[in-house]
Amino acid sequence: xxxxxxxxxxxxxxxxxxxxxxxxxxxxxxxxxxxxxxxxxxxxxxxxxxxxxxxxxxxxxxxxxxxxxxxxxxxxxxxxxxxxxxxx
Numbered sequence: 544x545x546x547x548x549x550x551x552x553x554x555x556x557x558x559x560x561x562x563x564x565x566x567x568x569x570x571x572x573x574x575x576x577x578x579x580x581x582x583x584x585x586x587x588x589x590x591x592x593x594x595x596x597x598x599x600x601x602x603x604x605x606x607x608x609x610x611x612x613x614x615x616x617x618x619x620x621x622x623x624x625x626x627x628x629x630x631x
Contacts, residue, residue: 624630
């Protein structure tokens with residue numbers, strides 16, 4: 544990239560840097576991942592609340608609890624691996 548480009552379009556350069564910093568943030572990336580995973584797993588649906596039976600609701604809660612349990616089962620091993628490889 545030539546210096547003349549930066550002098551002609553300084554605002555564009557600043558916007559590009561801002562977006563790189565914004566989207567490289569761990570918090571932002573994690574929130575996007577969480578939202579994407581929730582939409583694709585079927586946990587969040589825009590359904591009519593009166594149309595959901597208690598059995599369907601219980602199945603959703605059980606599915607969520609199973610996912611939480613799976614995460615908790617591997618959390619210690621992941622933490623140990625990160626500690627041993629100095630990746631915090």
